[in-house]
Every structure is written in C-alpha cells, then in structure tokens.
Amino acid sequence: xxxxxxxxxxxxxxxxxxxxxxxxxxxxxxxxxxxxxxxxxxxxxxxxxxxxxxxxxxxxxxxxxxxxxxxxxx
Numbered sequence: 001x002x003x004x005x006x007x008x009x010x011x012x013x014x015x016x017x018x019x020x021x022x023x024x025x026x027x028x029x030x031x032x033x034x035x036x037x038x039x040x041x042x043x044x045x046x047x048x049x050x051x052x053x054x055x056x057x058x059x060x061x062x063x064x065x066x067x068x069x070x071x072x073x074x
Contacts, residue, residue, distance in 0.1 A: 001068070004068035007062065007064030008061065010057055010061025010065075011061030011062050014055065014058025017054040018051065018054045021047060021054065022038055025042050026038060
C-alpha cells in the first residue's frame with residue numbers, strides 16, 4: 001500500500017509541475033510564425049531539461065504505483 005501512495009504522489013507531482021511549465025509558456029509569445037509553440041518557448045527559456053525530468057518523475061510514479069498494486073504480500 002505504501003508503494004501505491006508513493007507512486008501516486010510522484011505522479012501527481014510530475015503532472016502538476018509539467019502542467020505549470022506548459023501553462024507558464026502560454027503566458028508569453030504563444031505563437032511563432034502563426035504556429036502554436038510552447039516547446040519553442042521552453043527551449044528559449046532553457047527549461048526543456050526540467051520539463052523532461054518532470055515527465056520522467058510522472059512516469060516513474062505510475063510505474064511504482066502499478067508495481068505496488070501487483071506486489072505480492074509475503
């Protein structure tokens with residue numbers, strides 16, 4: 001049960017941080033040459049590595065939660 005809670009919290013943290021980064025880039029220069037581009041804005045600010053880390057945290061959280069669900073009690 002502890003793994004499920006830990007995984008859920010990790011997923012929530014990763015998803016919230018990703019959403020905050022994406023919404024923050026919408027605030028400035030949302031269009032580039034008539035195209036929507038939040039990734040371009042994140043690369044201009046230099047926060048793409050942080051974005052990828054937060055995605056990794058969310059994926060790791062899902063993995064830990066699923067592992068906790070199917071873990072056999074000894």
